[in-house]
Amino acid sequence: MPDSENADDNAARIATAWHTLTEWLAEHAPRSYAQLLPPATDDEIREAETVLAERAWHPDGGEPLTFPEDLRTLWRLCGGFSVLLHPRRAGGQLRGERAVRVGVGG
Incomplete structure (x- = not known):
């Protein structure tokens, strides 16, 4: 099997597994589902590679x-x-909530 066909098969398997997972999250864990970021673009992925490399x-x-x-x-x-990070005490001071994004897109 040529590499491109193998890559296409892998991409299809990943997409199927991802959609199965996100359907389950939407039904059983909607707060977790709501935290998922939109798909990353190829430019955003390349930027992440560049930043990590640097x-x-x-x-x-x-x-x-x-x-x-x-x-x-x-x-x-x-x-x-x-x-969403919840308040914590740091040096006796209560810090407020803040959102942290983990990933490359959105």
Whole structure:
């Protein structure tokens, strides 16, 4: 089987599994479902690769970082999730709630 057909099969399996998961979340865990971010664009994924490469992978240059195609496929379905952090005490001060986005899109 050529690589492109294998990649297409993998992408189809990932999409099927993702849609099954999100349908379950929508029905059984709507608050978690609501935290999912929209799909990431290819430009957003490339930007994430660039930022990670600059900060962690090769901070002094070197080979570019490319995420595995299966991860890119998943991010094209969902760019990540948003989390609401609840107040916590830090140094005796109560910090307020804040939302944190984890992912590449949205």
